[in-house]
Structures are given as structure tokens and as C-alpha cells.
Amino acid sequence: MPRIGVFVCWCGSNIAGTVDVSTVSEAVKNEQGVVFSTNYQYMCSQSGQDIIKNAIRKHNLTGIVVCSCSPRMHEATFRKTAAAAGLNPYMVEIANIREQCSWVHKDMLTGTQKAIVLTKAAIAKVNLNSPLTPGESPVTKRALVIGGGIAGIQTALDIADAGFPVDIVETKPTIGGKMAQLDKTFPTLDCAACILTPKMVDAAQNDKIRIYSYSEVEEVNGFVGNFDVKIRRKARYVKEELCTGCGLCTEKCPQKKVPNEFNMGMDNRRAIYIPFAQAVPKVATIDADYCTMLKTGKCGVCSKVCTAGAIDYKQKDEIITERYGAIVAATGFNPISMDKFDEYAYSQSKDVITSLEFERLTNAAGPTAGKLLRPSDGKHPHTVVFVQCVGSRCAAAEKGKEYCSKICCMYTAKHAMLIRDKYPDVEVYVFYIDVRTPGKNFDEFYRRAVEEYGVHYIKGMVGKVSPEGDVLKVQASDLIANKQLHIDADLVVLAAAIEPDKSARSLATMLTASMDTNDFFTEAHPKLRPVESPTAGVFLSGACQGPKDIPETVSQAGAAASKVIGLLAKDKLIGNPCIAHSDEMMCNGCSSCERVCPYGAITYVNKEFRMPDRTTLVRRVASVNEAVCQGCGACTVACPSGAMDLRGFTAQQIMSEVDAICK
Amino acid sequence: MQVSEYKPRIVAFCCNWCSYAGADLAGNNRLNYPAEVKIIRVPCSCRVNPSFVLRAFQRGADGVIICGCHPGDCHYTSGNYYTRRRMAMLFSMLEYLGIEKERTRVEWVSAAEGAKFAATMNDFVETVAALGENKRLEDLRCKR
Amino acid sequence: MHNKDNVTERVLRISGVNARRCMKCGKCSASCPSYDEMEYHPHQFVYMVESGDVEPLLNSRSIYKCLTCFACVDRCPRGVEPVKLVEAIRLEVIREQGANHLRADDVPAKIDEDVPQQLLVSAFRKYAK
Numbered sequence: 001m002p003r004i005g006v007f008v009c010w011c012g013s014n015i016a017g018t019v020d021v022s023t024v025s026e027a028v029k030n031e032q033g034v035v036f037s038t039n040y041q042y043m044c045s046q047s048g049q050d051i052i053k054n055a056i057r058k059h060n061l062t063g064i065v066v067c068s069c070s071p072r073m074h075e076a077t078f079r080k081t082a083a084a085a086g087l088n089p090y091m092v093e094i095a096n097i098r099e100q101c102s103w104v105h106k107d108m109l110t111g112t113q114k115a116i117v118l119t120k121a122a123i124a125k126v127n128l129n130s131p132l133t134p135g136e137s138p139v140t141k142r143a144l145v146i147g148g149g150i151a152g153i154q155t156a157l158d159i160a161d162a163g164f165p166v167d168i169v170e171t172k173p174t175i176g177g178k179m180a181q182l183d184k185t186f187p188t189l190d191c192a193a194c195i196l197t198p199k200m201v202d203a204a205q206n207d208k209i210r211i212y213s214y215s216e217v218e219e220v221n222g223f224v225g226n227f228d229v230k231i232r233r234k235a236r237y238v239k240e241e242l243c244t245g246c247g248l249c250t251e252k253c254p255q256k257k258v259p260n261e262f263n264m265g266m267d268n269r270r271a272i273y274i275p276f277a278q279a280v281p282k283v284a285t286i287d288a289d290y291c292t293m294l295k296t297g298k299c300g301v302c303s304k305v306c307t308a309g310a311i312d313y314k315q316k317d318e319i320i321t322e323r324y325g326a327i328v329a330a331t332g333f334n335p336i337s338m339d340k341f342d343e344y345a346y347s348q349s350k351d352v353i354t355s356l357e358f359e360r361l362t363n364a365a366g367p368t369a370g371k372l373l374r375p376s377d378g379k380h381p382h383t384v385v386f387v388q389c390v391g392s393r394c395a396a397a398e399k400g401k402e403y404c405s406k407i408c409c410m411y412t413a414k415h416a417m418l419i420r421d422k423y424p425d426v427e428v429y430v431f432y433i434d435v436r437t438p439g440k441n442f443d444e445f446y447r448r449a450v451e452e453y454g455v456h457y458i459k460g461m462v463g464k465v466s467p468e469g470d471v472l473k474v475q476a477s478d479l480i481a482n483k484q485l486h487i488d489a490d491l492v493v494l495a496a497a498i499e500p501d502k503s504a505r506s507l508a509t510m511l512t513a514s515m516d517t518n519d520f521f522t523e524a525h526p527k528l529r530p531v532e533s534p535t536a537g538v539f540l541s542g543a544c545q546g547p548k549d550i551p552e553t554v555s556q557a558g559a560a561a562s563k564v565i566g567l568l569a570k571d572k573l574i575g576n577p578c579i580a581h582s583d584e585m586m587c588n589g590c591s592s593c594e595r596v597c598p599y600g601a602i603t604y605v606n607k608e609f610r611m612p613d614r615t616t617l618v619r620r621v622a623s624v625n626e627a628v629c630q631g632c633g634a635c636t637v638a639c640p641s642g643a644m645d646l647r648g649f650t651a652q653q654i655m656s657e658v659d660a661i662c663k
Numbered sequence: 664m665q666v667s668e669y670k671p672r673i674v675a676f677c678c679n680w681c682s683y684a685g686a687d688l689a690g691n692n693r694l695n696y697p698a699e700v701k702i703i704r705v706p707c708s709c710r711v712n713p714s715f716v717l718r719a720f721q722r723g724a725d726g727v728i729i730c731g732c733h734p735g736d737c738h739y740t741s742g743n744y745y746t747r748r749r750m751a752m753l754f755s756m757l758e759y760l761g762i763e764k765e766r767t768r769v770e771w772v773s774a775a776e777g778a779k780f781a782a783t784m785n786d787f788v789e790t791v792a793a794l795g796e797n798k799r800l801e802d803l804r805c806k807r
Numbered sequence: 808m809h810n811k812d813n814v815t816e817r818v819l820r821i822s823g824v825n826a827r828r829c830m831k832c833g834k835c836s837a838s839c840p841s842y843d844e845m846e847y848h849p850h851q852f853v854y855m856v857e858s859g860d861v862e863p864l865l866n867s868r869s870i871y872k873c874l875t876c877f878a879c880v881d882r883c884p885r886g887v888e889p890v891k892l893v894e895a896i897r898l899e900v901i902r903e904q905g906a907n908h909l910r911a912d913d914v915p916a917k918i919d920e921d922v923p924q925q926l927l928v929s930a931f932r933k934y935a936k
Contacts, residue, residue: 070683072687096687096702099691100690101698104696106695114698121703389884394885395828395885395886433833460832460833460836462834463836463837479836484839522740525738526735596745598739630739632738632742633706633707633710634709634739637710638745649706649710651714654712658674658718658719662722662724663722
């Protein structure tokens with residue numbers, strides 16, 4: 001039988017001014033289970049807490065109700081008090097008779113009556129409380145970063161800096177990501193390689209960091225603190241540990257006609273290649289789609305020239321399994337396809353390029369060695385037209401993206417400025433809908449492009465680009481002059497919208513991390529938890545969470561790292577005991593709960609049941625992962641058989657409160 | 664305003680993170696609302712099982728209101744969306760059974776909206792009081 | 808003679824266009840082949856209808872310069888469909904002339920399912936006088 005104590009607090013005159021506290025403590029004396037009832041001036045004070053402790057010991061109480069201020073205020077206090085007296089802290093209920101009673105009502109009779117009802121409801125609930133113990137789970141002190149762009153590199157460096165081992169998984173043969181392809185970076189115009197490559201080297205040399213390049217995450221199991229991850233190390237047909245990166249093979253390979261993806265297909269590489277000079281790891285990779293040896297078995301030139309004996313045509317994909325405490329998604333972005341934008345003649349003319357192609361065109365290590373030359377005929381262009389918002393802010397989902405890609409305004413200003421700086425003879429037009437430059441020193445940067453460099457910014461859009469001979473006829477509107485413009489351009493650069501990398505969708509499924517309609521990862525709270533996924537132990541870094549420039553990516557990477565460090569620093573995770581729990585005997589394995597769970601905390605297990613006729617039956621039943629469940633209760637309502645319940649807020653408990661209130 | 668003898672019985676389910684805190688704020692700011700409103704704290708509005716609402720009406724409640732975080736602000740990301748859908752279904756069924764739809768309500772109250780909480784409760788109690796006692800679903804065996 | 812708000816409302820209703828979706832990028836006008844012929848350009852149609860300033864459009868020759876080529880509809884990033892506004896204003900003018908010889912009741916029987924709506928509307932304009 002429950003033995004319940006009721007403690008009514010006066011809170012000075014805060015409660016006692018509108019609620020007759022002694023009437024309340026008197027009125028509940030005969031409620032079910034109540035064996036002790038008292039009131040005191042300040043229950044939260046040391047002497048008030050002593051009254052509670054003594055009563056628990058003296059009357060052998062199994063549960064207590066404190067009628068006081070909001071549980072948001074002192075629930076923790078009274079739970080500690082109970083624990084100190086040897087009572088399970090979850091056997092405490094609070095009746096909120098201050099914020100929700102004495103403070104909102106003026107009349108003594110009304111206030112007292114309501115306080116009695118609230119107290120009775122709390123007594124009804126505590127009658128059904130059961131002692132709860134929070135679950136504990138260990139933490140594997142190793143982090144996994146998926147994606148080796150600037151976001152992933154920075155996150156890994158910061159985690160390693162705190163002393164925790166961290167692995168980077170990168171699908172390309174080298175880390176570096178999109179930033180490695182860029183020329184200069186806004187708003188300071190320092191070169192991307194100069195600030196990125198030292199970080200890549202740091203990551204490679206850090207003994208806490210392991211880089212799995214040319215690898216993909218294959219499978220993720222487990223939960224916060226204990227993720228078991230399978231990583232596929234794709235066969236690169238070169239022994240990573242033997243290759244010195246001398247590059248001789250990449251010069252001798254006879255297969256010369258492979259589009260170079262690092263230069264956005266604007267020149268060719270060999271079938272065996274190192275993506276760029278500062279690649280990390282600096283190891284050659286054979287492209288199996290183009291290698292003659294792998295396709296026909298006849299060639300073997302690279303193997304002959306390699307003095308290190310690193311070439312291995314028989315190499316196979318390898319699967320490794322590792323356990324991690326935390327996972328960071330840093331899968332980054334890609335520009336969208338321009339296929340649906342026929343009006344800009346992207347597929348008809350080589351001289352219509354995207355901004356990322358333009359980056360390679362101005363990069364000293366790019367296909368033109370940094371000279372601004374038209375891709376079609378290698379001639380110097382005299383008029384360059386930039387078109388902003390190509391596919392950004394576009395309502396038609398089959399063409400573009402509804403969101404603003406955020407980085408285009410700034411890099412277009414940068415491109416325009418770089419052209420005018422190197423080639424003052426080139427006329428540069430930028431067509432914009434809005435120029436969006438929030439950010440430190442960003443608007444000043446854009447204004448410099450206009451004021452110092454004389455870039456023509458025109459409010460309006462380009463409607464059509466038609467290649468005629470060797471010029472591109474650009475038809476556009478100038479909304480401020482209210483004119484239609486016809487410009488003969490030599491080069492047209494499209495600021496293509498950016499979208500999350502295609503791998504993000506399958507990764508999200510593996511991680512049970514949620515995504516928005518655009519396939520960006522969703523953060524746990526848009527304002528207050530911006531680098532955490534709602535799935536415990538999964539963190540977000542960089543453009544996989546939303547369009548971001550480099551400064552923002554780096555700061556988010558640091559934030560994600562600090563969250564990971566905070567998690568890995570713990571020896572064990574102590575859970576919230578007020579979580580869902582499934583009654584195996586009642587569960588019919590319908591999966592309703594699994595579908596509504598925002599955290600992926602529910603899995604199904606096949607369980608053996610002893611039947612009354614002494615046979616055994618294997619049934620599929622829901623099982624809640626206590627380390628992952630956050631206790632929202634969505635599953636409890638979805639469950640058709642009533643098997644799922646929420647500890648601390650059971651259906652019985654809430655119903656008994658309802659009954660007490662309606663009595 | 665005419666003071667009537669009849670006092671409706673209102674059960675308010677408030678989610679712990681937004682609406683319960685909003686109710687606390689109403690108290691902090693000493694904003695009045697009728698004492699007929701009794702609040703039950705739930706972790707999230709999606710914890711409210713339709714059977715709780717039915718139980719309240721069975722036991723003689725005259726109105727039930729469920730308060731949660733604003734859409735998009737749910738502490739558990741999507742709980743209030745579930746509430747919105749479930750309650751839309753439940754309320755239309757209740758209306759079919761003859762429980763006026765004014766007796767039931769889902770309202771979004773953030774932790775900063777103490778004033779909105781008080782105003783909502785004042786309005787709700789007034790609306791329910793105008794409808795009179797709920798006799799349709801009340802189980803006479805449970806009558807006090 | 809016009810009730811200003813009523814005309815705007817009718818134009819919006821006939822066209823089915825939500826002019827508020829426009830983000831004023833001007834791609835419609837950039838795409839328009841008869842831009843130079845027009846006094847008011849496609850983006851102005853959207854802006855003026857949205858702000859309830861339809862009167863000048865009703866009296867402008869611009870509505871007959873539109874080729875109904877649908878380039879503006881195809882290229883609009885927001886799905887605003889400016890040409891439908893032009894067409895709606897044309898209709899408004901014709902109704903205004905009181906020259907609706909075709910009785911509304913006779914119409915359904917005459918409609919061929921396969922004929923594009925736009926063509927029907929143009930035919931109305933031509934032959935209804």
C-alpha cells in the first residue's frame with residue numbers, strides 16, 4: 001500500500017495570501033494513500049526540506065506530494081531531498097499551487113478550492129508512481145567524421161586537439177572537398193589552397209586522426225556512445241602504404257582521355273591519377289572505368305614504371321568495422337544540374353559555364369593555368385555576363401530549389417572583381433534579383449566590386465542566351481531603367497544553386513537522422529541546437545545542414561566538434577528514466593510506434609515466448625532503446641494495442657489526474 | 664457581465680516545454696484566468712491520447728484544451744504535428760457524437776506567451792460557459 | 808466607370824494568378840520577344856495588377872502586342888504566369904465593350920476537349936464581336 005505524505009508550502013505570502021494552506025493540508029488528509037499532511041512557510045528552505053526528510057523516515061513514506069511553486073522551479077530540489085532521505089526521487093510529485101493558482105486568482109475561497117483539486121490530482125498520480133532508475137550506457141571515445149571537406153577537416157582537427165581519436169571517411173581519393181577547387185576566398189581574397197592545404201597536412205600528420213580516403217560508410221548500427229559502423233574501403237588498385245606519390249605512373253599512363261573531375265571536366269587526366277598536387281593522402285588511384293589493364297588485361301604500364309611496387313591490379317574492396325561514440329555528418333554540397341535551364345544554352349555552348357567551372361578557369365593550377373580564356377576557342381573574352389540565382393529561389397521543384405543558396409552573391413562579386421583586377425579591358429555585367437551580403441565585411445566587398453572595380457550590376461534577370469557564331473547573344477531586362485538589354489557576350493557564368501550531396505539521403509537513413517524536404521539535415525533545434533541532429537550522438541557540420549560559406553562552415557565545424565568533445569568526455573551516459581516502455585506481452589509488432597518516433601529509438605526484435613501449453617512462440621515485438629528515447633510519448637498514442645507507455649507519465653497516471661480534476 | 668452559478672469544468676493539457684512554461688509566465692505576471700481551468704502537465708502535446716480527452720468528458724468535464732509548442736518549435740521536433748492531426752480527427756468525431764466543437768481546442772502557446780495563455784483560457788472558458796453543461800458524454804455512473 | 812478593386816479582383820480570378828508570388832526578378836521581361844513593342848512590360852503587368860493599378864493596362868495597346876508565346880510562363884522561377892494576366896486583361900476589355908455575342912449557355916456544347924484553352928479564348932475575342 002502506498003504511504004503518501006503531503007507538504008503544503010506557504011511560500012511566505014505568495015501562496016498563503018490567496019490559498020488557505022491549512023485548509024488544503026487538512027482537506028487531503030483522507031485521500032487514498034495519504035498518511036501524513038502538513039504545511040510550512042518555505043518548503044524549499046533547509047528547514048522545510050528537513051521536515052520532508054524527517055517525515056519520510058518517520059512515517060515510512062513511499063511517495064510525497066509537495067504543493068508549492070512550479071515543478072520547473074523546484075522539482076529537482078525536492079527530488080534531491082527525497083533521495084537524501086532514501087526515497088526514490090521519481091516518487092515525488094509537485095502540485096503547482098503558486099504560478100497556476102495563488103498568483104492567478106485573487107479570491108481566497110476560489111484559490112483554496114483550486115489548490116485542493118490540484119493537490120488531489122497530484123496525490124492520485126503519485127499513488128501510481130513507481131520508482132525509476134535512469135539507464136546508463138558506456139561511451140566509446142572515438143569519433144567518426146563523414147566527409148573530408150573543410151567542414152570535416154576542421155571538425156576532426158578540433159576533436160583531435162581535445163585528445164580524442166577521430167576518423168575521417170571521404171569518398172574521393174583525397175580530402176579537401178570543394179574548397180580545394182576554389183581559387184580565391186571572399187572577403188579577403190586569400191587563396192583557398194594557401195589556407196586549406198596546411199589544414200589537410202595537419203589532419204594527415206595528427207596521430208589522433210585516421211583518414212579513410214576513397215571510402216564510404218556502408219552501414220551504421222547502435223546508438224549514441226556506441227555506433228558500430230561498417231566502412232567500405234574502395235579498391236584503388238594502389239597500395240596506399242607503398243605509394244610515394246611520385247606521380248611517374250600518372251605521366252606514363254597511355255589512357256589520356258579521362259575527363260578530369262577536379263577541373264570540372266574542362267581538361268583530361270590519365271586513368272591512374274592523383275587529383276591535385278597537394279592531395280592528402282598523396283597516393284595514386286586507378287580509375288577502374290577507364291583503365292585498360294583492368295578492362296582488358298593488357299597494359300600494365302603503371303606497374304612497370306612504379307619503383308615502389310605499389311600497383312596491385314588484384315586489389316578488392318575491403319570492409320572494416322569500427323565502433324564510435326559520436327558521428328559527425330559533413331557531406332557538403334554540389335551545384336545543381338543545369339540541364340533544365342535550356343534558356344541559358346549551357347549544354348549548347350562551351351562558353352556558358354557554372355561558377356565552380358569559373359573557379360577552375362581562374363585558378364593557377366587549373367586547365368588554363370589561371371589565364372581567363374574561353375573554353376571553346378581559347379581566346380581572351382571581352383564581355384563577361386554573370387547570371388545570379390540560377391535555380392535558387394525557384395518555385396518549380398523540377399528545375400531548381402526554393403531556397404536562397406546564400407554563397408552566390410559573394411562569390412559572383414569575387415569573380416567579377418578578379419576579372420576586372422587582372423583584365424581591366426573586360427566589361428563585366430552581373431544580373432541580380434537581390435544582392436544579399438550579410439556577413440562581416442561582406443557588403444563592403446560587394447560595394448568595392450561596383451565602386452572600385454566598375455562592375456556593372458544590373459537589377460534584372462537574363463531571359464535567354466543564344467549562341468550565334470562565336471558570340472553569346474544575351475537578352476536581359478534592366479528593371480530600373482525599364483529596358484530590355486541585348487548584350488553580345490564572350491563568356492556567360494551561371495551562379496548555379498547548390499544542393500546537398502546525393503550521398504546525404506542514404507546516410508540519413510543509416511543514421512536515422514531527419515532531413516528537410518530539400519535533403520538538408522535537420523538540426524535538433526533551429527535556434528538553440530544548430531549543430532546537433534535530433535538523433536542523439538549525431539552532429540552536423542557544414543553545408544549538409546544548409547547553404548554556408550567558408551567562415552560559417554568553419555565556425556559550425558568548431559561548434560560540432562565541441563559538442564562531440566562534450567559527449568566523448570563523459571565516461572557513461574546517464575539517461576532520462578521518463579521514457580517509453582513497451583509491454584512485450586501486448587505488443588503485436590505492427591511498427592506504428594517505429595514510424596512516429598522522431599529519434600529512431602524503437603527497433604524490433606524477435607522474442608521467444610513460453611506459451612501456456614508449454615510450446616514456445618517467436619514474436620516480433622518493439623523494443624525501446626533507453627539511451628536514444630527522449631520521452632516525448634508520440635509512440636504511446638500511436639500504439640493500437642496499448643503496449644507502449646511512458647514512464648513517469650503513464651496513461652493510468654494521467655487518467656487518474658483527469659479523474660481527480662473532474663471529480 | 665452577468666455572473667452565473669454555473670462554472671464549467673475545464674481540463675487543460677500543457678506540454679512541459681512551451682505551454683506549461685507559458686502558464687507559469689501568466690502566473691508570474693499575475694494575469695488572471697478562471698479557476699475552472701486545471702492544468703495537467705505532459706512532456707509533449709503528442710503524449711495526449713485521445714482516450715484522455717474522452718475520459719475527461721466521461722467524467723464530466725465541459726471542455727478540454729490541449730496546448731503545445733508552435734509548429735516548428737516542438738522540443739521533440741514533430742510532436743505537435745502529430746497532435747494537430749490526431750486531434751483534428753478526434754474533434755470531428757466528437758462533433759459527430761454531438762460534442763460541440765467549441766468544447767475542444769488545440770492551441771499553440773510558447774513559453775514567452777503568458778498573456779496569450781491567459782487570454783486563451785479566458786476566451787475558452789467563456790465559450791464553454793455559453794454552451795452550458797456537457798451532458799452528452801458524461802457517464803452518470805461517475806457523477807459526483 | 809470601373810470599380811477599381813473589382814477589376815483587379817476579376818483579373819486575378821479569371822487568370823488564376825497569384826501576383827504576390829512574384830519576387831521581381833524581371834526574367835519575364837527579359838524573355839519577352841515583343842518587349843520593345845510594349846508600353847507596359849510583362850513584369851509591370853504583374854506589379855501593377857498586384858498593386859491594384861489595372862486601369863492603365865486596360866487602356867494600353869500592350870495587351871494586343873503580347874504574342875502569348877508563354878516564354879514568361881516557362882522561365883518564371885516563381886510560377887507566376889504573367890501571360891495569363893495579359894490574357895485576363897484582354898478579356899476584361901472585351902467584356903467591357905459589351906460585345907459578348909456568344910451566349911454563355913451555348914458555350915459548353917461548342918467546346919472541343921482537345922483544343923487548348925488559350926486558343927478558345929483567342930477565338931472568342933476574334934469572333935465574338
